[in-house]
Amino acid sequence: MGEAKRKQRSRKLILEEDPWCCYCGAPATTTDHCPPRAIFDNRIWPEGHEFPCCAPCNEAGRRSEQVAAAILSVSLVSDAPDEPWQRTVKSLKVNRPDIWDEWQEGSRNDQRRLFREKFGLKLGDLLRQQQYGIIQLGPHSTKALEDVLGRLGQALFYKHAGRRCTGRVWVLRVDMLNIEGALDKIQRSVPLLAASTRSNVDLSDQFQYRYNVSPSDGIFAAVVKIREQFGAMIVVMDEPHATAFADMPAGQRMKVRECPP
Numbered sequence: 538m539g540e541a542k543r544k545q546r547s548r549k550l551i552l553e554e555d556p557w558c559c560y561c562g563a564p565a566t567t568t569d570h571c572p573p574r575a576i577f578d579n580r581i582w583p584e585g586h587e588f589p590c591c592a593p594c595n596e597a598g599r600r601s602e603q604v605a606a607a608i609l610s611v612s613l614v615s616d617a618p619d620e621p622w623q624r625t626v627k628s629l630k631v632n633r634p635d636i637w638d639e640w641q642e643g644s645r646n647d648q649r650r651l652f653r654e655k656f657g658l659k660l661g662d663l664l665r666q667q668q669y670g671i672i673q674l675g676p677h678s679t680k681a682l683e684d685v686l687g688r689l690g691q692a693l694f695y696k697h698a699g700r701r702c703t704g705r706v707w708v709l710r711v712d713m714l715n716i717e718g719a720l721d722k723i724q725r726s727v728p729l730l731a732a733s734t735r736s737n738v739d740l741s742d743q744f745q746y747r748y749n750v751s752p753s754d755g756i757f758a759a760v761v762k763i764r765e766q767f768g769a770m771i772v773v774m775d776e777p778h779a780t781a782f783a784d785m786p787a788g789q790r791m792k793v794r795e796c797p798p
């Protein structure tokens with residue numbers, strides 16, 4: 538079976554099984570890949586991450602996905618030139634001038650210092666020369682990234698609790714550039730490791746998460762790792778827990794996404 542046919546078939550089966558959007562509950566006419574396919578090498582994404590989605594939610598996710606792809610699809614520890622990534626950045630320059638402007642704001646000296654501090658003199662300079670130095674998480678980039686992570690929280694709740702969330706998603710980004718294994722340690726506190734494979738190919742070097750879920754309470758928590766440089770803690774809750782958590786200091790510090798959005 539050709540790739541296009543296979544995709545069509547998988548979409549049809551997903552919509553037959555549940556014809557309602559996993560984000561907002563409206564009639565679903567399409568499917569959404571979450572995390573977005575664009576963050577994976579050669580757009581090969583893990584099985585079990587395609588969800589029923591309505592056209593407006595699908596469209597709403599697209600702008601943020603492109604930004605997330607530029608930030609998340611790059612491997613910072615590989616020193617090979619990354620041509621697909623440079624193409625992604627080029628198209629971002631055309632489609633999201635707001636993000637591009639944000640990335641141009643930092644001074645070259647600041648970037649050189651930051652990369653040398655994070656990666657050492659040699660690798661730091663190499664990465665910067667390969668253009669990785671342009672990425673700066675200003676307010677526009679941060680918002681796009683948090684939007685993608687919020688959607689991921691909703692999608693993972695749907696996948697593991699077996700229904701859509703009607704409460705809220707909280708996201709706490711974890712800066713991984715310190716390469717101290719901080720996120721690995723946090724991850725060990727969450728019991729269940731999710732598979733991240735396609736046709737037995739292990740994709741956990743690109744996307745991997747551990748989680749816990751209580752479908753009866755409507756509570757889901759995950760620690761997500763994307764490549765070497767990026768991580769997030771995601772908490773998803775139905776009511777009445779969502780309102781209770783929102784009143785706690787932790788809930789007030791984390792970024793919130795309402796369900797439905």
Ligand SMILES: [Zn+2]
Pocket residue numbers: 558559560561562563590591592593594595
């Ligand atoms: Zn929707």
